[in-house]
Amino acid sequence: MEAEINLSESLEDYLEAIFNLIKENGSARVTDIARYLEIAASSVNQGLKKLNQEGLISQEKYGPIKLTKSGFKAAEKIYCRHKILYIFFNKTLGVSKKNADQDACSIEHALSEESFSKMVEYLIKNNYIEKKNCAFEMNTEKEEVKMTAEQLMLDKIKVGSKVEVVKIESKGRLKRKLMDMGLNRGAKVEVKGKAPMGDPIEIKVRGYSLSLRRDEAAEILVKEV
Amino acid sequence: MEAEINLSESLEDYLEAIFNLIKENGSARVTDIARYLEIAASSVNQGLKKLNQEGLISQEKYGPIKLTKSGFKAAEKIYCRHKILYIFFNKTLGVSKKNADQDACSIEHALSEESFSKMVEYLIKNNYIEKKNCAFEMNTEKEEVKMTAEQLMLDKIKVGSKVEVVKIESKGRLKRKLMDMGLNRGAKVEVKGKAPMGDPIEIKVRGYSLSLRRDEAAEILVKEV
DNA sequence: GATTAGTTTTAGGTTAACCTAAAAATTGGG
DNA sequence: CCCAATTTTTAGGTTAACCTAAAACTAATC
Numbered sequence: 001m002e003a004e005i006n007l008s009e010s011l012e013d014y015l016e017a018i019f020n021l022i023k024e025n026g027s028a029r030v031t032d033i034a035r036y037l038e039i040a041a042s043s044v045n046q047g048l049k050k051l052n053q054e055g056l057i058s059q060e061k062y063g064p065i066k067l068t069k070s071g072f073k074a075a076e077k078i079y080c081r082h083k084i085l086y087i088f089f090n091k092t093l094g095v096s097k098k099n100a101d102q103d104a105c106s107i108e109h110a111l112s113e114e115s116f117s118k119m120v121e122y123l124i125k126n127n128y129i130e131k132k133n134c135a136f137e138m139n140t141e142k143e144e145v146k147m148t149a150e151q152l153m154l155d156k157i158k159v160g161s162k163v164e165v166v167k168i169e170s171k172g173r174l175k176r177k178l179m180d181m182g183l184n185r186g187a188k189v190e191v192k193g194k195a196p197m198g199d200p201i202e203i204k205v206r207g208y209s210l211s212l213r214r215d216e217a218a219e220i221l222v223k224e225v
Numbered sequence: 226m227e228a229e230i231n232l233s234e235s236l237e238d239y240l241e242a243i244f245n246l247i248k249e250n251g252s253a254r255v256t257d258i259a260r261y262l263e264i265a266a267s268s269v270n271q272g273l274k275k276l277n278q279e280g281l282i283s284q285e286k287y288g289p290i291k292l293t294k295s296g297f298k299a300a301e302k303i304y305c306r307h308k309i310l311y312i313f314f315n316k317t318l319g320v321s322k323k324n325a326d327q328d329a330c331s332i333e334h335a336l337s338e339e340s341f342s343k344m345v346e347y348l349i350k351n352n353y354i355e356k357k358n359c360a361f362e363m364n365t366e367k368e369e370v371k372m373t374a375e376q377l378m379l380d381k382i383k384v385g386s387k388v389e390v391v392k393i394e395s396k397g398r399l400k401r402k403l404m405d406m407g408l409n410r411g412a413k414v415e416v417k418g419k420a421p422m423g424d425p426i427e428i429k430v431r432g433y434s435l436s437l438r439r440d441e442a443a444e445i446l447v448k449e450v
Numbered sequence: 451g452a453t454t455a456g457t458t459t460t461a462g463g464t465t466a467a468c469c470t471a472a473a474a475a476t477t478g479g480g
Numbered sequence: 481c482c483c484a485a486t487t488t489t490t491a492g493g494t495t496a497a498c499c500t501a502a503a504a505c506t507a508a509t510c
Binding site: 110111122 | 314318319320321324325327328331332335336337339340343344347
């Protein structure tokens with residue numbers, strides 16, 4: 001059905017780490033991934049090159065790591081598998097969280113589609129998860145797992161919401177300018193309004209009101225708070 | 226509890242292959258293992274060297290591959306894991322035999338003790354297997370899986386049983402002599418009687434009656450028919 | 451006992467996935 | 481703007497697990 005890319009286990013691990021880090025922090029840096037997987041940063045770098053070649057991430061030298069459309073899809077799939085396995089082991093077999101997680105990690109790469117979908121069937125029947133479109137939405141422990149880990153840029157944020165700056169992706173002069181405005185990492189930003197065409201965008205940072213051009217805002221990576 | 230040897234996945238695969246081949250054929254040769262695992266014979270050879278170093282098999286140059294006590298134990302454990310996983314996937318989840326077997330193969334190396342024993346618990350509760358000592362005896366499909374894969378030598382065979390010659394392990398003159406007696410690979414042998422101390426042993430091969438010294442019989446690898 | 455077919459071993463390579471150490475670039479503060 | 485700390489990249493290993501091709505050995509027949 002799809003253009004199947006056959007990733008090695010370790011490349012799948014990298015992708016999954018990126019997915020989880022973006023979900024948690026809004027960005028995934030080389031060192032974050034290295035810490036997450038407990039391997040050297042230089043090894044991560046090599047892995048990222050391969051993911052880049054496969055078109056799953058896009059990354060310029062020293063630039064931020066972004067998932068492409070297909071990368072996001074692939075990562076989401078792996079994430080789903082992990083989650084399903086985790087729930088299966090932890091909830092239905094009663095395996096400790098630690099081991100369930102660890103086992104999910106080692107198995108997620110290897111299990112056949114059939115076994116996987118039989119597990120899903122079983123979990124649906126026993127009401128641990130609900131089927132929804134082609135992905136799965138978990139409703140265990142009342143915690144809904146949102147399946148979004150795409151990078152959010154400031155120009156895409158709805159008026160009225162509050163976000164936190166993760167990174168400024170531009171370089172040089174523009175970056176300097178934005179940072180001088182107080183848009184540093186960790187800065188809380190509220191989107192006050194947008195002009196009809198979405199340009200300019202009115203924001204409030206550290207008490208000051210600012211107006212940004214849309215392409216400037218598009219350089220600012222944020223996360224929900 | 227035990228002296229844990231940490232085997233790599235591929236060494237576990239070799240060990241399992243040896244176990245299964247001995248169980249089926251009475252012996253495991255390099256080419257058999259290579260065919261079984263679908264890899265080159267020279268790769269198997271390298272693997273066997275490592276198993277030898279770990280003390281799990283004993284093998285002289287060009288000689289037969291024998292499991293040591295600890296090798297047998299390790300192989301049996303892997304075999305058990307495989308079987309348990311296979312039953313779990315096939316019987317309780319309804320996964321096809323082919324995929325259940327394949328998945329068992331890829332998972333058996335990675336799964337934590339805890340998950341494994343939780344699966345066993347589940348299978349016992351649902352009556353798919355019965356606990357017996359520390360190993361497990363499967364009683365699915367009325368077929369009892371015997372947990373013996375140790376090499377049988379002709380001197381250990383009970384009076385009255387019929388066996389088939391798999392290999393003569395000695396070399397040179399003695400080997401020649403035994404082969405001239407008709408004890409070639411595939412020859413059917415019936416053990417007619419043993420003297421009080423087990424020496425000599427009376428056998429019948431290809432219609433002839435022969436008498437063997439015990440240490441001669443100990444060189445003849447046989448399998449049950 | 452010599453020959454041929456088959457098996458096992460050796461020799462020498464490749465690849466993926468890691469590593470350490472050091473160089474290059476970026477970040478953030480003064 | 482400059483400097484120190486941090487991050488990212490490069491350069492140059494190592495190891496396990498495979499491979500092919502050829503050599504050494506064994507088995508089985510004539």
